[in-house]
Every structure is written in structure tokens, then in C-alpha cells.
Amino acid sequence: MATIQLGIIMNGVTGRMGTNQHLIRSIMAIRQQGGVQLSNGDVIMPDPILVGRQEHKLRALAETHGLERWSTNLDECLADPHNRIYFDSQTTVMRSESIKKAIAAGKHIYTEKPTAESLSDALELVKLAREAGVKNGVVQDKLFLPGLIKLKRLIDSGFFGRILSVRMEFGYWVFEGDWQPGQRPSWNYRKEDGGGIIVDMFAHWRYVLDNLFGSVKSVSCLGVTHIPDRIDEQGKRYDCTADDAAYATFLLEGDIVAQVNSSWAVRVDREDLLTIQVDGTEGSAVAGLRNCRSQHRVNTPKPVWNPDIPNPFAFREQWEQVPDNQLFDNGFKIQWELFLKHIVTDSPFPWDLLEGAKGTQLSELGLASWQERRWIDIPELTV
Structure with missing residues (x-):
């Protein structure tokens, strides 16, 4: 040895x-x-x-x-x-x-x-x-997170049937720096220093979507700078020149629609900082960073819309946990x-680096979609 x-x-x-x-x-x-x-x-x-x-x-x-x-x-x-x-x-x-x-x-x-x-x-x-x-x-x-590994297990098993849509919610409130110090470096909010949530997170969403559900074919994106100024590490106020939220729709291979919200100006009312809901003809699942819950077609309950009475359903109790069945490392x-x-x-x-370049490509086209206010197709990358 x-x-x-x-x-x-x-x-x-x-x-x-x-x-x-x-x-x-x-x-x-x-x-x-x-x-x-x-x-x-x-x-x-x-x-x-x-x-x-x-x-x-x-x-x-x-x-x-x-x-x-x-x-x-x-x-x-x-x-x-x-x-x-x-x-x-x-x-x-x-x-x-x-x-x-x-x-x-x-x-x-x-x-x-x-x-x-x-x-x-x-x-x-x-x-x-x-x-x-x-x-x-x-x-x-993110491909190696326990929640996404469990989600991939469901996909590979055919659990969903034909996948129809993906809904992703990501983000949390980043402190402005006045009452409490910001928990992200200030350069993240300056475009001239490489900041912006589109540049940061679309690199992740590209490989998550490509590897789990199918290649990203087109994008429609709206970027926003919700918080116009913040306090930096030296206690000085600065103008935020980069986007701190992005609201995007992606069309994937197989006509799967993915809606992805990313924000550093949202307070968390979900089970995790990232949640991914997948709906298919045979079943659905909701994955976070570590956990994943599923609901099959045969176990889908019948909710009734009645605004005249308090909601009688505990919807999250109607899902089943996907078991660990293995030890998950970092x-x-x-x-x-x-x-x-x-x-x-x-x-x-x-x-490899080509896969990394795909993330940069999606960021650039997401920014272009925002600026031009239109859908943009994703061409295949060649070197």
C-alpha cells in the first residue's frame, strides 16, 4: 500500500x-x-x-x-x-x-x-x-446535497412519471449593515466588483437543472435591486449597483417549465433556504438541502376550496419523508x-471547465433577458 x-x-x-x-x-x-x-x-x-x-x-x-x-x-x-x-x-x-x-x-x-x-x-x-x-x-x-440526492433517486426510479414543472425558491434576508452587520461581503452588491445574485446563483441553477431534469433551452429573467444602499465592512454607506433578486423562468428539455426565484431580500417562510418542488403526472416531491418529501398519485388527497371556513387541511402532513437509506458526507x-x-x-x-462555462453562459443570457425584456434561447456551447 x-x-x-x-x-x-x-x-x-x-x-x-x-x-x-x-x-x-x-x-x-x-x-x-x-x-x-x-x-x-x-x-x-x-x-x-x-x-x-x-x-x-x-x-x-x-x-x-x-x-x-x-x-x-x-x-x-x-x-x-x-x-x-x-x-x-x-x-x-x-x-x-x-x-x-x-x-x-x-x-x-x-x-x-x-x-x-x-x-x-x-x-x-x-x-x-x-x-x-x-x-x-x-x-x-449542490448535486451532492442529501436532499438533492434523494430527489435524484426519485427521478431515476421513474417516480414522477412525466415531469411537468419545477419550482425553486432560494434566499434569505441579508442584513443591510445598519442595525446588524451584513452576513455577506459587500462586493456581492457591487456590479463593478463582480457582484449580483444572477451571476452568483445562475451558475448553480444551470448545473442543478441540467443534471437533474434536462438541459436548459431558454430563459426569461427579471432582475431587481430591492435594497438600493447598504453599509460595508468599514461602516460606510455604499450604493448597490448589482441585482439582489432574480425572478426567472427556464424552459428545459422535454418542455419542463422551471420557475426559480432567488433573493437576498426575502424572509424565510419555508422549510429550508432552498426548496425545490417537482410535479409530475405520477407524483410530486419537495426537496430541501437535506430532506425530501414525496406524494404519489395514489396518495394525493382532495383539497377543497372554501374561503368561508378556516382551512381544515394540514397540507405538509400529507407528504411522506424519503428515507436517508445511506450516510451523507459533506x-x-x-x-x-x-x-x-x-x-x-x-x-x-x-x-469540468466547460460545464462551468455553461453557468456563466446562463448568467449572461439571464442578464440580457432582463435588459431586453424578452425570452432568450440557450445555444449549445462549442470551443
């Missing part, structure tokens, strides 16, 4: 997602479990080097987790042959150029999304990676393990 050490450059890991989901709950969790076990008995052991611009944050993060490797010099890290993988969780405006450097250095690429600020830049990354012959992957974490960690196996054993990993 051999231990395969994989040096991983983790750029931008001092940010919220980089620290919590990618470093602590993925890479450190993999190290603590003894690595990724392969079928031949070998073990992949990730060896991260933390990279960023602020030395004090990197040093503190490394010391907290018992890591010795950290650097503020990306070029030196890229020049080290021990580091075979480059991971990027920086802000979107900085991501593309760093990935290009890593590709030029011959590193395999794993990155957060959006992969670039524009579709043309995202497709350039695909082209460069193919020409360099480096493996690549994009984080598509979704980010699951995909990290699959990518590490892909690098070492060449096992399949379909979530």
Missing part, C-alpha cells in the same frame, strides 16, 4: 467558503480520515499550501489547522513541481487570470464558480486547459474526493 502525496495550491482560502467548506470540511477532513482510499489499497493524501495576499491571515489559518505550508507568492507555488493541483476560491474578478497562470504552469485545475467574469473568458479557460492537457473540474456542490468533500481520484486514477469527472 502506497501513500500518494498530492500538493494542492489553495488560493483565496482565507475567505468564508474557502476556509469553511474547502479547507476545514473538505481537505482537512480528508487528511483527518487518513486520505482517500483507492481500490488497490493505495491512499491519496492531499498536501495543501495556503495562498493569499494577507500574510497574517494565512499564518493564523495555517497554525490553527497544524499546517506548515503557506505563501503570499503564487508564482513560487506554481513553480514547485510538488504542487500538482491549483484550486481557486478567490473573488470572481481575480479568478480567470490566476487559472491561466496555473494552466501555463501545467497544474491541474479545480475551481469555484463562476469560472470567469464573461463567457468568452470562461471558454478561453476551457481551450487553454485542453491545449495544455491538464485535468480540470468546477465545484458543483457535499464539497465528496466532490473533492472524486476530483482527487480523477487526478490519480483517471476515473470519470464530468464537472
